[in-house]
Amino acid sequence: MRILLVVALCTALVLCHGASKSMECALCTVSLGLVEQHELQLKLQQKLLEKCDDGKNALKKTCEKAVGKIIDKLLKKARPETLCNKMSMCDGYEQCQLFPQWPLESLPSSPKEWPVERRKLLEGIDFQGDDHHVLKEWLTSIFRKHFVSANDEHPNFYTWARVLSSVIQDLHSDDKETDDGLKADDGCDKKDINCHIEAVAEHKPLQDADGDLYSSKEAELRGTDWRGTDCDDSNGSIYPGRKTEADGIDSNIDHNCNSIFGKNDTGSYEQQFCQDSQQRGLIMLGDSATAHFHLPPQWLTADGWNLNGARTFDKNELDFPMCSWGTGHVSADKCPYQYPLNDVPEGEIVSLYTLMRERNLCNNNDFENVGVNGARMTSSDSLINAMARDKSNDHPALVWLTLLGNDVCNGHVGTDHMTTPEVFYDKAMESLTKLDSLLPPNSYVVSVALFDGELLYDTMHAQQHPLGSSYSEFYDFLNCLEVSPCWGWLNSNSTAREQTTTRAQELDAVYEKILSTESQNFKNFEYIYFKPQWKDMFERFGKEYGVDALPRLIEASDGFHPSQTGNAVFAMDFFKFLEENHPEAIGPINPHNDEIRQMFFSA
Ligand code: CA
Numbered sequence: 001m002r003i004l005l006v007v008a009l010c011t012a013l014v015l016c017h018g019a020s021k022s023m024e025c026a027l028c029t030v031s032l033g034l035v036e037q038h039e040l041q042l043k044l045q046q047k048l049l050e051k052c053d054d055g056k057n058a059l060k061k062t063c064e065k066a067v068g069k070i071i072d073k074l075l076k077k078a079r080p081e082t083l084c085n086k087m088s089m090c091d092g093y094e095q096c097q098l099f100p101q102w103p104l105e106s107l108p109s110s111p112k113e114w115p116v117e118r119r120k121l122l123e124g125i126d127f128q129g130d131d132h133h134v135l136k137e138w139l140t141s142i143f144r145k146h147f148v149s150a151n152d153e154h155p156n157f158y159t160w161a162r163v164l165s166s167v168i169q170d171l172h173s174d175d176k177e178t179d180d181g182l183k184a185d186d187g188c189d190k191k192d193i194n195c196h197i198e199a200v201a202e203h204k205p206l207q208d209a210d211g212d213l214y215s216s217k218e219a220e221l222r223g224t225d226w227r228g229t230d231c232d233d234s235n236g237s238i239y240p241g242r243k244t245e246a247d248g249i250d251s252n253i254d255h256n257c258n259s260i261f262g263k264n265d266t267g268s269y270e271q272q273f274c275q276d277s278q279q280r281g282l283i284m285l286g287d288s289a290t291a292h293f294h295l296p297p298q299w300l301t302a303d304g305w306n307l308n309g310a311r312t313f314d315k316n317e318l319d320f321p322m323c324s325w326g327t328g329h330v331s332a333d334k335c336p337y338q339y340p341l342n343d344v345p346e347g348e349i350v351s352l353y354t355l356m357r358e359r360n361l362c363n364n365n366d367f368e369n370v371g372v373n374g375a376r377m378t379s380s381d382s383l384i385n386a387m388a389r390d391k392s393n394d395h396p397a398l399v400w401l402t403l404l405g406n407d408v409c410n411g412h413v414g415t416d417h418m419t420t421p422e423v424f425y426d427k428a429m430e431s432l433t434k435l436d437s438l439l440p441p442n443s444y445v446v447s448v449a450l451f452d453g454e455l456l457y458d459t460m461h462a463q464q465h466p467l468g469s470s471y472s473e474f475y476d477f478l479n480c481l482e483v484s485p486c487w488g489w490l491n492s493n494s495t496a497r498e499q500t501t502t503r504a505q506e507l508d509a510v511y512e513k514i515l516s517t518e519s520q521n522f523k524n525f526e527y528i529y530f531k532p533q534w535k536d537m538f539e540r541f542g543k544e545y546g547v548d549a550l551p552r553l554i555e556a557s558d559g560f561h562p563s564q565t566g567n568a569v570f571a572m573d574f575f576k577f578l579e580e581n582h583p584e585a586i587g588p589i590n591p592h593n594d595e596i597r598q599m600f601f602s603a
């Protein structure tokens with residue numbers, strides 16, 4: 001029915017493992033916690049009754065009766081964990097609780113109209129008999145549909161989030177959207193989900209007729225939301241970042257898609273305005289923070305519940321690269337909510353790209369976001385492979401290698417699945433060496449230290465999650481199921497958090513070692529290591545906006561990623577670091593900016 005919604009489901013190889021029992025339990029508990037809100041119960045009832053009446057169900061009356069009993073239990077506020085256990089969807093994980101307090105004792109102050117009915121618990125919920133098969137069938141059918149293989153050993157938070165989104169989308173039964181956009185562009189049958197997944201599994205644009213790794217019109221599926229627009233998708237020598245003009249291309253053609261073209265008696269405008277400007281592209285290689293993972297909190301709260309943009313979001317792997325701290329390039333109204341910031345004009349977002357562009361308008365449109373949910377140093381090779389940069393024909397690049405957490409973050413208990421410093425070193429050197437072989441001369445590569453994940457727990461644990469439990473409870477629930485995006489840092493156990501920080505510091509030390517012993521060996525780029533002072537950054541924000549404003553920096557739905565507001569703060573802080581310490585990496589301010597603006601960007 002909605003192939004597009006899950007097309008990009010397994011775009012990272014790490015996601016393509018399939019189902020697991022613990023994720024089924026997470027899905028059941030969270031969706032029923034969500035469903036126990038009036039409007040969604042009605043939608044669910046309708047959805048399940050459709051199942052009874054699909055022509056295949058011989059026992060229609062029995063089925064309808066069972067649906068009635070389920071809805072009755074939900075209306076009576078049955079505890080989600082109890083219902084999921086009853087349906088055997090939490091076998092082996094019966095002890096995992098998302099809602100230790102149920103019904104909730106206190107309600108979140110925001111959003112304002114949280115459903116107060118959730119406080120009430122009616123007596124007399126009957127758990128005898130087997131009335132749950134329809135509900136279970138519905139949940140599991142959606143769940144199974146979205147996994148490539150049913151033998152997953154590696155449950156993954158991002159896969160779980162995606163399946164959750166498809167469950168609530170399925171509840172949106174009035175949604176009669178037709179499948180469009182994909183058609184046969186990727187050579188796949190519309191309904192062949194696995195084929196679509198394969199097509200974007202390399203993190204390259206799906207629609208790219210001339211094969212230059214830039215797309216012309218498709219925003220999603222690794223298109224123009226992720227990298228600059230290809231202004232001629234029928235010519236593989238015309239694309240963002242191109243330096244040399246190919247044969248047959250004159251100055252009347254915008255050969256590098258930066259919107260500067262044409263000539264006067266002195267020569268071409270590109271020569272006059274850009275040739276000596278040290279223009280360069282921006283390339284972000286990283287994880288879900290780089291891609292700007294965002295699960296809209298509106299999907300998890302009753303008040304104002306909606307699925308606006310769900311199709312688009314899913315085609316972008318639930319990421320918002322066009323709003324991210326690296327490659328954000330759209331207006332604020334196309335992005336997740338951003339709290340007002342003193343240094344950012346209302347209606348605008350700020351990113352490394354917008355700052356690079358402002359500095360030199362010749363850099364216009366020259367950016368790439370190769371952020372992949374779940375990426376870590378051990379998978380960085382696949383990020384580099386997805387990068388577009390021609391060593392001989394393109395401008396230099398400023399490359400950021402920002403793997404902020406997955407080398408210490410995963411759903412497994414303990415430290416066994418964290419990357420060791422030895423492996424981290426080997427893989428980092430492999431990746432940097434490869435970058436050195438691919439990048440044009442005079443490029444820059446910035447390795448960013450891991451995030452200080454203790455800030456997450458410190459900031460969020462006592463806050464209330466959109467689902468109603470505390471973040472501490474939410475984190476521990478995901479840990480209990482081993483589907484947390486970060487067992488080590490999102491954990492009420494302080495020893496676990498400290499252990500994780502220790503490992504993160506050991507990995508940071510690897511970058512320092514590379515800087516001191518290897519960096520002079522790279523031929524085509526200058527190597528920069530950047531260790532953001534994360535605590536200071538949070539403290540400064542707290543001083544400027546108040547300590548109560550600190551949770552604004554972190555995603556509400558997962559309590560893990562930087563929020564839209566956090567993205568802006570990251571961008572400004574990171575850019576400032578280069579401005580103050582490595583101005584050569586961002587290049588000079590172009591003295592022709594005003595002329596360029598007037599001639600090409602004034603409309
Ligand atoms: Ca293209």
Ligand code: CA
Pocket residue numbers: 210212230231232233234235236237238239
């Ligand atoms: Ca092209």
